Amino acid sequence: MTQSEKASSAIRMQVLIVDDSALIRLYFRQALEGAGFEVEQAINGIEAMEKVLAEMFDLAIVDVNMPKMDGLSFIRKLRRNGSDVAALPILMVTTEAGQKDIEEARAAGANFYLVKPISETDLVRYVAALAGVGA
Amino acid sequence: MPLVKRGNPTSPAGATPAHEGIASYTSALANPDPDTRWTAARALGARAEAVPALAAALSTEGVPRVREAIMTALMRVGDNASVAALLPYMRSQDASVRSSAIEALQAMPDTIQPFMARLFQDDDTDVRILASELARNLPADDATRILCALLQDEQHPNVCAAAIDVLAEVGTSAAVPVLRACAQRFSQMPFLPFAVSLAIARITGSEGSGME
Amino acid sequence: MTRPEWPAHVVPITPDDVRRLCEFLYRRTGMLFADDKRYYIDRRLAERIVATGSLSFQSYFAMLRADAGQEIEHLVNAFTVNETYFYREEHQLRCMTVDLLTNVLRGKNPEEPIRIWSIPCSTGEEPYSIAMWLMENWSPVDDYNIEIVGSDIDTRVLKSAEEGVYGERALLRLPKALIDRYFQNLGSGRYQIDEGLRESVQFTRANLIDSESMAAHRRFDIVFCRNVLIYFDDASRRIAAENLYDCMRSGGYICLGHSETMSRISSLFDVSRFSDAIVYQKPQANHDAK
Numbered sequence: 001m002t003q004s005e006k007a008s009s010a011i012r013m014q015v016l017i018v019d020d021s022a023l024i025r026l027y028f029r030q031a032l033e034g035a036g037f038e039v040e041q042a043i044n045g046i047e048a049m050e051k052v053l054a055e056m057f058d059l060a061i062v063d064v065n066m067p068k069m070d071g072l073s074f075i076r077k078l079r080r081n082g083s084d085v086a087a088l089p090i091l092m093v094t095t096e097a098g099q100k101d102i103e104e105a106r107a108a109g110a111n112f113y114l115v116k117p118i119s120e121t122d123l124v125r126y127v128a129a130l131a132g133v134g135a
Numbered sequence: 136m137p138l139v140k141r142g143n144p145t146s147p148a149g150a151t152p153a154h155e156g157i158a159s160y161t162s163a164l165a166n167p168d169p170d171t172r173w174t175a176a177r178a179l180g181a182r183a184e185a186v187p188a189l190a191a192a193l194s195t196e197g198v199p200r201v202r203e204a205i206m207t208a209l210m211r212v213g214d215n216a217s218v219a220a221l222l223p224y225m226r227s228q229d230a231s232v233r234s235s236a237i238e239a240l241q242a243m244p245d246t247i248q249p250f251m252a253r254l255f256q257d258d259d260t261d262v263r264i265l266a267s268e269l270a271r272n273l274p275a276d277d278a279t280r281i282l283c284a285l286l287q288d289e290q291h292p293n294v295c296a297a298a299i300d301v302l303a304e305v306g307t308s309a310a311v312p313v314l315r316a317c318a319q320r321f322s323q324m325p326f327l328p329f330a331v332s333l334a335i336a337r338i339t340g341s342e343g344s345g346m347e
Numbered sequence: 348m349t350r351p352e353w354p355a356h357v358v359p360i361t362p363d364d365v366r367r368l369c370e371f372l373y374r375r376t377g378m379l380f381a382d383d384k385r386y387y388i389d390r391r392l393a394e395r396i397v398a399t400g401s402l403s404f405q406s407y408f409a410m411l412r413a414d415a416g417q418e419i420e421h422l423v424n425a426f427t428v429n430e431t432y433f434y435r436e437e438h439q440l441r442c443m444t445v446d447l448l449t450n451v452l453r454g455k456n457p458e459e460p461i462r463i464w465s466i467p468c469s470t471g472e473e474p475y476s477i478a479m480w481l482m483e484n485w486s487p488v489d490d491y492n493i494e495i496v497g498s499d500i501d502t503r504v505l506k507s508a509e510e511g512v513y514g515e516r517a518l519l520r521l522p523k524a525l526i527d528r529y530f531q532n533l534g535s536g537r538y539q540i541d542e543g544l545r546e547s548v549q550f551t552r553a554n555l556i557d558s559e560s561m562a563a564h565r566r567f568d569i570v571f572c573r574n575v576l577i578y579f580d581d582a583s584r585r586i587a588a589e590n591l592y593d594c595m596r597s598g599g600y601i602c603l604g605h606s607e608t609m610s611r612i613s614s615l616f617d618v619s620r621f622s623d624a625i626v627y628q629k630p631q632a633n634h635d636a637k
Contacts, residue, residue: 020374021296021297021300022300022303022304022370022373022374023296023299023300023303023326023329023330023333023334024296024300024326026333027326027329027330042610043373043374043610044610046608046609046610046614046618047377047608047610049618050608050610050618050620050625053618053620053625054620054625064230065230065233065234065264065265066234067234067237067238068234068238068610068611068613068614069231069610069614070230070231070233070234071230072230072231073230073231095260095261095264095293096261100228116292116293116296116326117292117293117296117324117325117326117327118325118326119325119326120325122325177558177589177593178558180586199614200592200614200615203585203614203615204589207582207585207586207589210582210585211582211586238581241581242581242582272412274409274413275405275409275412303367303370304367304370304371304374305412307405336363337363337366337367337370339363340361340363340364340367340404
């Protein structure tokens with residue numbers, strides 16, 4: 001099924017939110033569910049890995065600073081995985097705004113990078129674009 | 136059942152390590168073999184005399200699991216010297232090092248508490264953002280007092296967001312006025328008003344609010 | 348389901364209180380309660396508030412956060428089935444014979460024993476289940492030396508495990524054919540594991556957070572460490588994880604309880620997904636990377 005076929009079908013896009021902040025997860029969930037996405041969560045890179053290996057996602061939103069496995073380590077590990085999950089689109093969201101941080105995220109394999117705080121509108125727009133749904 | 140054999144409880148390879156003196160383990164912290172350094176770090180856990188050596192080893196350790204083991208050892212000592220040894224790593228350029236340091240510090244709530252006021256005054260925004268996490272394991276009144284003092288004057292939205300997240304779990308009703316003021320200050324910013332509203336709902340246990 | 352009317356003297360709990368509790372539990376244990384399960388939590392939470400004599404949700408929550416009197420364990424136990432019985436979490440046993448053993452054997456010489464550890468083993472249902480399952484479901488079982496060790500901190504349960512006597516409840520998941528094959532009916536609803544099987548499992552005392560008692564246990568290929576780490580505090584989880592790591596061969600696997608996740612315990616192990624289970628693997632030797 002092509003992305004545009006998926007967009008027009010009843011199948012909803014699955015987004016994984018990876019952030020150790022409960023408030024961020026709730027905020028993102030509300031925005032995305034309101035826009036028709038299905039949402040799952042993880043609080044760090046290890047739980048994220050469990051989730052992406054167990055089910056198919058169209059996109060993961062990944063924070064940087066998380067306990068046990070940070071976001072960059074998770075992305076690097078994901079990109080090294082031998083299966084389809086390695087190609088999962090990643091939207092990195094973080095508090096760091098430095099050029100070096102953006103470069104590091106790109107080098108790790110993130111597809112796009114947003115700096116917090118993020119508006120609901122922006123979030124939905126970027127998620128839709130990266131998950132391959134027409135904006 | 137001949138084929139499910141009863142073996143020795145101790146496999147030949149697993150002789151119980153003899154009790155070495157601290158000196159032997161601290162010098163092993165500099166061994167080129169990561170497994171040797173790992174074993175040494177673990178053996179020095181909770182040994183206060185070893186903190187200087189652990190701190191020194193931490194500054195040069197490149198293997199993540201050995202670094203974690205050194206931090207665990209420091210955490211198990213749990214004194215001011217251990218905190219002092221771990222604090223600089225909140226500034227690391229490496230996200231995994233920062234997170235590990237925070238986790239170890241978070242596990243020493245009594246010891247870390249006196250250090251927090253200074254952390255919240257740090258010029259580095261990232262340090263102030265991470266510092267809120269250290270309040271999470273404090274008793275509710277202490278965490279509330281410390282985080283409210285931060286929120287009173289803090290201008291950076293992401294620092295406030297971090298503090299609000301912790302207050303949502305830990306905060307008491309004493310935090311409500313400061314939280315409301317914070318929402319006012321950032322009324323034009325995304326996320327902050329939502330965060331405040333939700334934190335107040337959790338704190339006051341009020342029904343239905345905070346989700347919109 | 349009709350919600351009961353709480354009498355006026357009962358401590359009030361609001362939906363936001365429950366959300367706060369759930370967020371805390373999720374963060375600490377990984378257990379997630381969807382909105383439709385919230386009524387279930389209301390009930391258990393109310394029970395624990397009464398049991399602890401707490402006068403408000405706030406005071407109960409403070410107690411929980413401090414884990415006073417092992418309250419986290421009591422609360423989590425209120426949500427989970429605590430009984431131990433044979434063939435519990437069968438999908439992990441299946442994962443062992445379908446996937447794990449093949450991978451484990453790749454790294455070994457054929458003469459090397461396969462070592463499997465059940466810790467904590469409690470009264471022995473788990474290690475005996477492992478032995479039975481291997482006999483029944485792993486065709487190469489006759490070609491290898493398999494060492495099964497069951498360990499616990501409590502010497503009384505170890506003694507009980509060595510005796511191998513169980514009531515009918517423990518055997519509920521077992522087909523009659525297996526009970527006939529591996530147990531002797533002692534009458535009065537008591538069954539004893541056959542001597543051969545009893546002798547195929549070694550029982551030892553071990554404390555997960557005591558490196559010395561753990562040091563006597565080495566080179567395990569598969570470890571079942573279920574429903575214990577979830578109750579440890581952060582410091583103990585780290586130490587236990589380090590100890591377990593040292594007790595395993597490189598490339599060895601560790602299985603946790605079904606409500607547990609390594610994401611709340613340690614970064615030492617890699618996540619491994621198989622069709623029957625998610626398990627965790629000690630990285631292969633020379634995997635230490637920056």
